[in-house]
Amino acid sequence: MDQADLRLQGAEFLDTLIWEETAARLKEREPHLVSQRAGCLSEFLRELSDESLALAIQKGFLRKVAFEELFVTRYTAYLARWFYRWRTDPELALDLTQQLFVSFLASGLASFRPTGSFRAYLWQAARNLRIDVVRRRKKLCSLEGVPERTGNGTSPEHEAEGHEMEERVEAALQRLPEAQQVVLRETMKGRTADEIASALGLAKRCVFMRLFHARRQMEKELGLPTRTRQPRSGAAQGE
Numbered sequence: 001m002d003q004a005d006l007r008l009q010g011a012e013f014l015d016t017l018i019w020e021e022t023a024a025r026l027k028e029r030e031p032h033l034v035s036q037r038a039g040c041l042s043e044f045l046r047e048l049s050d051e052s053l054a055l056a057i058q059k060g061f062l063r064k065v066a067f068e069e070l071f072v073t074r075y076t077a078y079l080a081r082w083f084y085r086w087r088t089d090p091e092l093a094l095d096l097t098q099q100l101f102v103s104f105l106a107s108g109l110a111s112f113r114p115t116g117s118f119r120a121y122l123w124q125a126a127r128n129l130r131i132d133v134v135r136r137r138k139k140l141c142s143l144e145g146v147p148e149r150t151g152n153g154t155s156p157e158h159e160a161e162g163h164e165m166e167e168r169v170e171a172a173l174q175r176l177p178e179a180q181q182v183v184l185r186e187t188m189k190g191r192t193a194d195e196i197a198s199a200l201g202l203a204k205r206c207v208f209m210r211l212f213h214a215r216r217q218m219e220k221e222l223g224l225p226t227r228t229r230q231p232r233s234g235a236a237q238g239e
Contacts, residue, residue: 010040011047018052019114019205023059030061045069049212050118052205057109071101075122082126096129115193115204172221180214183207 017026034041042065045053053070057063076097083093100122112121173181186196193211197204 007040007043008047010037010044014041014044015048015052015205015209018048018056018059018061019203021059023061026056026059026061033062041065042069046073047213049205049208050074051114051116051208054109054112054118054121055114057104058112058114060108063108067105070118071104078119078122079126082123083130086127086130088130092133096126096133100126100129117193168222169218172218175221176214176217180210180217183210184214184218187211 017029021029037044041062045056045062045066046069048056048069050070053066056066057070079097079100080093083096088096112118173184176184182200183196186199191199193204193207196202197207200207
């Protein structure tokens with residue numbers, strides 16, 4: 001068995017623990033896992049879905065490394081892009097990102113429901129915080145329509161770019177493993193994780209895992225930034 005297979009096997013083991021064990025039981029098992037697999041845990045967590053990492057944080061399991069992987073490694077770049085699209089001053093964007101990290105670390109993601117999409121949850125939290133801060137600073141501006149563009153009034157050049165992107169997305173989709181492709185296509189149709197799990201006869205955590213790997217591969221195929229590895233600093237050391 002090669003290193004990639006061992007990494008996936010370890011990730012599957014952790015994933016099952018996170019979803020099936022209670023917080024108390026995970027707390028009991030954590031010291032043994034850390035002592036036995038300390039050098040591999042970060043690699044295992046790298047293969048887990050966003051939802052699995054969020055649930056681990058909720059349960060207080062491998063909290064620090066799970067938080068760093070989920071927020072610092074995966075979503076720092078996403079937050080920067082979202083705030084940019086919302087026309088946020090760069091300094092304010094950094095401040096808002098730090099506020100989010102500190103808030104989530106303190107709360108342990110208590111308000112997140114693992115049955116939903118973590119990316120949607122974080123997007124809404126970032127958007128709400130941005131609006132609240134701007135209102136407090138009396139710099140009101142509407143965010144309606146910023147995250148997504150409509151087709152109204154687009155130029156021929158923009159329409160052509162849109163068609164080209166659709167073709168690239170479809171081509172990238174077809175290169176995914178069939179299991180990942182099915183889950184991603186169903187998600188794009190608006191199906192929930194519950195509906196997909198029921199239709200495919202899968203555990204919900206398996207749906208999240210396949211969706212995570214599908215998205216990561218799509219981002220690579222389309223040349224989109226997926227992760228920003230940063231030193232262990234800031235929010236990740238807030239514990």
